[in-house]
Structures are given as C-alpha cells and as structure tokens.
Amino acid sequence: MAERLALEKIYEPVQADLNTVEDWLKSVARVSYLPQANMLERSLHDGGKRIRPALVLLAGNLYHYNLDTLLPMATAVELLHTATLVHDDAIDKSAVRRGRPTINATWNDDKAILLGDYLFATAEEYTARTGNVRVIRLCAETLQIITTGELNQAFNAYNLKQTYQDYLQRIAAKTASLLTTTTEAGAILSEAPEESIRALKEYGYNIGIAFQIVDDILDFVGTEAELGKPVASDLSQGTLTLPSMFIMERYPGDNPVRRLFENPALKEEIPRAIDMVKNSSIMDDCYKVASQYRDKANGVLHGLPKAVSRESLGNLADYVVQRRK
Amino acid sequence: MAERLALEKIYEPVQADLNTVEDWLKSVARVSYLPQANMLERSLHDGGKRIRPALVLLAGNLYHYNLDTLLPMATAVELLHTATLVHDDAIDKSAVRRGRPTINATWNDDKAILLGDYLFATAEEYTARTGNVRVIRLCAETLQIITTGELNQAFNAYNLKQTYQDYLQRIAAKTASLLTTTTEAGAILSEAPEESIRALKEYGYNIGIAFQIVDDILDFVGTEAELGKPVASDLSQGTLTLPSMFIMERYPGDNPVRRLFENPALKEEIPRAIDMVKNSSIMDDCYKVASQYRDKANGVLHGLPKAVSRESLGNLADYVVQRRK
Numbered sequence: 001m002a003e004r005l006a007l008e009k010i011y012e013p014v015q016a017d018l019n020t021v022e023d024w025l026k027s028v029a030r031v032s033y034l035p036q037a038n039m040l041e042r043s044l045h046d047g048g049k050r051i052r053p054a055l056v057l058l059a060g061n062l063y064h065y066n067l068d069t070l071l072p073m074a075t076a077v078e079l080l081h082t083a084t085l086v087h088d089d090a091i092d093k094s095a096v097r098r099g100r101p102t103i104n105a106t107w108n109d110d111k112a113i114l115l116g117d118y119l120f121a122t123a124e125e126y127t128a129r130t131g132n133v134r135v136i137r138l139c140a141e142t143l144q145i146i147t148t149g150e151l152n153q154a155f156n157a158y159n160l161k162q163t164y165q166d167y168l169q170r171i172a173a174k175t176a177s178l179l180t181t182t183t184e185a186g187a188i189l190s191e192a193p194e195e196s197i198r199a200l201k202e203y204g205y206n207i208g209i210a211f212q213i214v215d216d217i218l219d220f221v222g223t224e225a226e227l228g229k230p231v232a233s234d235l236s237q238g239t240l241t242l243p244s245m246f247i248m249e250r251y252p253g254d255n256p257v258r259r260l261f262e263n264p265a266l267k268e269e270i271p272r273a274i275d276m277v278k279n280s281s282i283m284d285d286c287y288k289v290a291s292q293y294r295d296k297a298n299g300v301l302h303g304l305p306k307a308v309s310r311e312s313l314g315n316l317a318d319y320v321v322q323r324r325k
Numbered sequence: 326m327a328e329r330l331a332l333e334k335i336y337e338p339v340q341a342d343l344n345t346v347e348d349w350l351k352s353v354a355r356v357s358y359l360p361q362a363n364m365l366e367r368s369l370h371d372g373g374k375r376i377r378p379a380l381v382l383l384a385g386n387l388y389h390y391n392l393d394t395l396l397p398m399a400t401a402v403e404l405l406h407t408a409t410l411v412h413d414d415a416i417d418k419s420a421v422r423r424g425r426p427t428i429n430a431t432w433n434d435d436k437a438i439l440l441g442d443y444l445f446a447t448a449e450e451y452t453a454r455t456g457n458v459r460v461i462r463l464c465a466e467t468l469q470i471i472t473t474g475e476l477n478q479a480f481n482a483y484n485l486k487q488t489y490q491d492y493l494q495r496i497a498a499k500t501a502s503l504l505t506t507t508t509e510a511g512a513i514l515s516e517a518p519e520e521s522i523r524a525l526k527e528y529g530y531n532i533g534i535a536f537q538i539v540d541d542i543l544d545f546v547g548t549e550a551e552l553g554k555p556v557a558s559d560l561s562q563g564t565l566t567l568p569s570m571f572i573m574e575r576y577p578g579d580n581p582v583r584r585l586f587e588n589p590a591l592k593e594e595i596p597r598a599i600d601m602v603k604n605s606s607i608m609d610d611c612y613k614v615a616s617q618y619r620d621k622a623n624g625v626l627h628g629l630p631k632a633v634s635r636e637s638l639g640n641l642a643d644y645v646v647q648r649r650k
Contacts, residue, residue, distance in 0.1 A: 033473060035480050087442060091435040110416040113438055114476045117412060117445065121468035124449050128462040136461055137453040143446035148358060151439045155360050 003323055007049060010316050013309045014057035017067060017074070021053045022046055024075045028122055039103055039115045043082050047098035047228070051211075051316070052077040052182045058316070059186030059200050061309040069130040069189040076126035076139065077182050083119035084146060086112055091154070092237055099228040135185045142181040149173025158238035158261045160248065167245060168209070175215075176208025183313075199300045203313065206297035211320045213290040216241035218324070220277045226325045232270045235260060242289065246282045247273060287321065294321045328648055332374060335641050338634045339382035342392060342399070346378045347371055349400045353447055364428055364440045368407050372423035372553070376536075376641070377402040377507045383641070384511030384525050386634040394455040394514040401451035401464065402507050408444035409471060411437050416479070417562055424553040460510045467506040474498025483563035483586045485573065492570060493534070500540075501533025508638075524625045528638065531622035536645045538615040541566035543649070545602045551650040557595045560585060567614065571607040572598060612646065619646045 011018055029040035053074035060070040088094070089102040090112035096102060104112040120143070127139045149170050156162060156170075183204035187197040218227060219234045220243045234241050235257070240248075244257045256272035277283055297317040304310050336343055354365035378399035385395040413419070414427040415437035421427060429437040445468070452464045474495050481487060481495075508529035512522040543552060544559045545568045559566050560582070565573075569582045581597035602608055622642040629635050 031473070033477060036473060036476050039476075084442075087438050091438060109434070111476065111479055113412050113416060113441075114472050114479060116438075117409075117441075118469060118472040118476070120442065120445055121465050121472060124465035125462060125469065128458055128465055131458050133453055133456050133458065133461075136458075137450060140446050140449035140453055144443060144450065147439050147443040147446060148356070148361060151361050151364075151436065151443070152358060154436050154439060 003319075003325065006315075006319055006322075010312045010319060011050075011054050011058075013061055013307075013312055014054060017057050017071060018050060018054060020067075020071055021050070021057075021074045021078065024071065024126075025078060028075075028079065036115070036118070039107060039111065040118075042100065042106065043086055043103055043115065043119065044079075045098070045100065047100065048078070048082075050078060051320075052081050052178065054316070055179065055182035055204065055207075055313075056186040058309045058312050059183040059192075059204075060190040062200075062305050062307055063187065063190035063192040063196070065190055069132060070186065072126045072129035073135060073185050073189055076123045076130075077178065077185070079119050079123035079126060080139065080143065081178060083116045083123060084150075086116040086119060088150070090116070091150075092233065094229060094233065096229045130189060132189060135188055138181055138185060138188075142177050145173050145177040149175075149177070153239060156240070158264060160240065160258060160261050162240050162245075164242075164245060167240065167242060171209060171212040171216075172205070175212040176205050179208030179211065180204035196304060199303050202300045203297045203317075206293045206300075207317050207320055210290045210293035210297065210317065213242055213286060213293070214321055214323065217243060217277075217283060217286045217290070220274050221283055222324060228325065232274060235270050235273060236267075238264060242286050243277045243282055244273065246285060247276055250280075250282070251276075290321050294318065328644075328650065331640075331644055331647075335637045335644060336375075336379050336383075338386055338632075338637055339379060342382050342396065343375060343379060345392075345396055346375070346382075346399045346403065349396065349451075350403060353400075353404065361440070361443070364432060364436065365443075367425065367431065368411055368428055368440065368444065369404075370423070370425065372425065373403070373407075375403060376645075377406050377503065379641070380504065380507035380529065380532075380638075381511040383634045383637050384508040384517075384529075385515040387525075387630050387632055388512065388515035388517040388521070390515055394457060395511065397451045397454035398460060398510050398514055401448045401455075402503065402510070404444050404448035404451060405464065405468065406503060408441045408448060409475075411441040411444060413475070415441070416475075417558065419554060419558065421554045455514060457514060460513055463506055463510060463513075467502050470498050470502040474500075474502070478564060481565070483589060485565065485583060485586050487565050487570075489567075489570060492565065492567060496534060496537040496541075497530070500537040501530050504533030504536065505529035521629060524628050527625045528622045528642075531618045531625075532642050532645055535615045535618035535622065535642065538567055538611060538618070539646055539648065542568060542602075542608060542611045542615070545599050546608055547649060553650065557599060560595050560598060561592075563589060567611050568602045568607055569598065571610060572601055575605075575607070576601075615646050619643065 025044045029044055031037050056074040086103050090104040090109045094102050095105045103115055127136050152170055180201050183200040187200040224230055247255050247257045256269035260266050260269040294317045298314050301310055301314055350369045354369055356362050381399040411428050415429040415434045419427050420430045428440055452461050477495055505526050508525040512525040572580050572582045581594035585591050585594040619642045623639050626635055626639055
C-alpha cells in the first residue's frame, strides 16, 4: 500500500495519461474471439507497476510532450514487456504471477506461446502507430537483445562458471535494454536534443540494472505475498544471480548453491541459500551494487531540464532500490 | 527435382535478388553468441521454397522495382514465416521439418520459444528497414491475424463441430494472411496504384488459401520423403482439415476421423482415414476446391501490367496446386 502511494506520487505529472494507457491496454483485450479475450484480460490485468509506460511519459514530458506518439509508445512497451513475461512463465513453468495464475497454468504452454506472439505483434502495431521509424527499429532491436539475453540464460542454467561480467551482460540484455528503450524512445518522440537522448538512455540503462539486481535480491529475501509469486524462483531454475554469486565467492569450497547446481534434485539447499543471504552481509552488499547504479541514474539527470518530471525520474530511481515488490 | 526446376523457372525474373535475400538470411545467422548462431543456421537453412520472398519481389517487379525497400521486405517475410514454424514445431512437438531435426527436437521447447521470439524481432527489424510505416503496420497486423488463427486452431483441437466456414477462416488467418501481405507489401513498396495493390492482395489471398488446402491434402497423400516430415500430422494433432471434413460429411454416422477425435489414443484410425481419402473421390474433390482458388488468383492477374513477372505469378498459382511437397 505504501509502495503504491509512493508510485502514485512519482507518476503524478503523467498520471492522467497513464490512465489512458491503462484504457488502451484494456482495449487490446477486447477482441472478438472470446477465449483469446479472456487470456489477454488475464495477462494485461492492471496488477503491474507500469514502470515502463511511466518512463516513456516522464522522459517525454521533459520536452515536446506529444501524446499522439507518446501514448502509443507507452502502451507498446507494456505490451512488449507483458509478452516476454507470458513466454518466461511458460518456459519456467511458473504457476503464479502478480498473485494470479499464469497463462500457462490456466490454459497451457502452447496457448501461452501463441498469446505471447500475439502480444509481440500488438506491441509492434502500437509502436508503428508512432509513425516514427527510428523508434520502431529501436524496439525491434530491443526485442532481439532481450531474447538473446534470455537464450543466454537458458544455455547457462546450472552453470557455476559465470563471472560478474556475464551476469551484468545478461541482466543488461534481458531487463535494462527495455528500460533504456523506454526513456530513449520517450526522448526521441518528444524531439529532445541528441545529447539529452543519450543522457536519458543512460538513465534508463542504470535504473534497469538497479531494478534487476533488486529483483534478484527480492527473489531471496522477499515473501510470496509481497512478490506475488514463489520465492527463490531463480535458484529453482538454475539461474545464477548476484546473491548466489556472492555465496559462491565467499564460500568457494562448498556451499548450498554449488550443491544445488551440481544436483538440482537437492531442493533442501534452497532454504539454506536463502538463510545464508539473509543472515550475512551478502544482502547489504547486493544492495550496495544496486545503489551504485541508482546513483549513476540520478547523476545524469542534472543535465536535463529542471522540471517536476525530472524529480519524478530521480524519485523513481530511489523507489526501484527501496521497493519490496 | 522437377519441382525445384519448375520453381527456378518461375523465380527467374527475380532470381538474382532472391539470391541476395538468401545471403541476407545467412547473415542473420551470423551472431556472436555461438549457440544462438547454430540455432539460427538450422532454422534458416535454405531447404525452404522461399515462396514468400519470391512473391514480394515478383509483385514489386510489376511496378517501380526498388530493391532498397523490396529486399528488406522479402527477407522480413521469410523471417516471420520461419519464426512461426519454429513455434509451431515446439507446440506440435514435431521432430522433423524439411528433412532435418527441428529446433525443439535438437535443443528444447524453451529454447525454441526464445529463438522464435528472436526471429520475430529480426523480422520486425528488417521490416523497419523499408522505412515505410504502412508496410510495418501491415506486418504487425498480419502477425496478429496469424496468431489468432493458431490460437483458434489450438482451442479447437479434437473438435468435430467445425464448419467449412470455420476451416476457411482459420486457414485464411494462419496461412493466407501472410501470402496476402507479401504481394500487398510488394505492391505498396513499388508504388503501385491502389487498385493494383488491391488486385495483388486478392491474388495473394487466393493463392494462400489454395496453398494451405494443398498442404492439408499432402498431409494425407504425400510421403514422408516428399514432405520432409511425418504424414498425417494434422490428424495426430486433432486438427480438422478439408479431407477430414469430407470424410465426416460423407460418412456422418461412423468414420475413422470421428473415432480418432473421440478417442485420440486410437492411432490405428489414422491410416484408415488416409486410405479413405486416397481411395475415394475425396482427394479429387479437395483439389477441385484448391483449383477454384487458383483460378481466382489467376483471374485478378489480367488487370495487372503485362510483364514476365505477371506470367510468373500465374505459373506460381499453378505450381502451388500441382506441387508434391
């Protein structure tokens, strides 16, 4: 509740337009084929934080705030994000997302694949409504980067020989790339000078890395009620994230992560790994890394026009690190 | 071999440019991440007929043949088609395609989902290279239509209560829509008059319906060597196609299709259904329907510029019905 209030305050300069995005997302679900409409309604349900559309609008609001192009773009990035979640859940066999059954759990994997494809197509269609070929191409390239990151993750499941650089590269691809694109596209569509486009792109990248690191921390230290999904889903999938890497680094000989990755059947190692992160300096150390990226994000904002939306972008960077879900 | 020669003759007016498309498809597979490069190479292997790129180029060749936009478009439609095949194979658990192991069989379903997504993104990127927002939007809408058709098929697996209209609507969505888009986009990019764009769109739709009906016939009467995949894959998936519909219509009380759909474990009904199609007028009757669509496709060509590419389009319509694979 406190988090929702914090976000409402941050989103205030663009809240009315975010409501329009929400209406547009609802309209995407109103298709004539009823089984498809039900699936779309579930996947686009407004339990999400809508950070990506907010970033498009807040970035755009610093310059020529043209809703004719910013609203389709803001809608498109949420659709693109939702499509990747639908496919991720099918791949991970996840049963719950945002406290509700996933598409694959309610229907099946096959229908989840097809619904995700439909959402990708709809994202492209909304991107095309901007009429701006530069952002259309940017979105296509972003999806290439995201899926390359996801493929990399799939090929490296249960692989203990991954460096911090590998991790950074992977989260840059699978998460930060889309957040980078939200602020970059917002800036392009509102005709920001190239220098400001670069700055907003850098802001998006850094907030994106911070966001994913915190996601990876919360996967260890959050509760199922907070997360809206089971804890330790990364460990369950054999995905090595920053907290696991710190465990590996500090206890190189033997540790729960090593034991689990060498024998994925040893599920009892998962709560041991969680305890190890909670009851050591590892959690704090992970937050320190996330905070460095938050600071970098905040750092580039100084060069941008002094406006209430700039303040929101700064507060959003803080929120990303402080959030519990 | 004879078929390949027939296609070579048809493709002749645009063969040099089709070779460029082939090179571009090969370049798509040259990514730095090796496991991904291997998957891309497999999925884009040149065993395909490349009908879709040929249609873009042949349609474009009737007007202002601008390779700067037609080549990216021709490449994009093949990428889009390949992406849908990769996902279809994962959904259908198919082991073989074009005589080679599928992506899902060699890697797994999860990686096939991600590779398909990457190919969708790459298709979008190539479409964006045309710089033409109208065709970008057209491609996005086409993918929406295709996935809606596929979803419809998934929801209607083993459903015997489907009409000929349902079938037609489904194959229009899952197959004809992309063929319609190839000729429509070719015409748009080569600045054809709106009336000719409409005619080429109609040609594409009709050749697309004929193509899918023949695919559905060959799934019964072809051989695994010809098809490059197992026969009767539709029946195995519970997909009702035109030959099965004719069986249901002629033997409404009891027949192998009904028995199979009511109890999918009765695999012995599959060869019985195949025999029934082969040893009756059903095969001919299906070909008659396909030929009607071929004739409609040929019919609209008269209004287009008299050129060697127009002849090729006519011959391609004939080929689509005559082919054995």
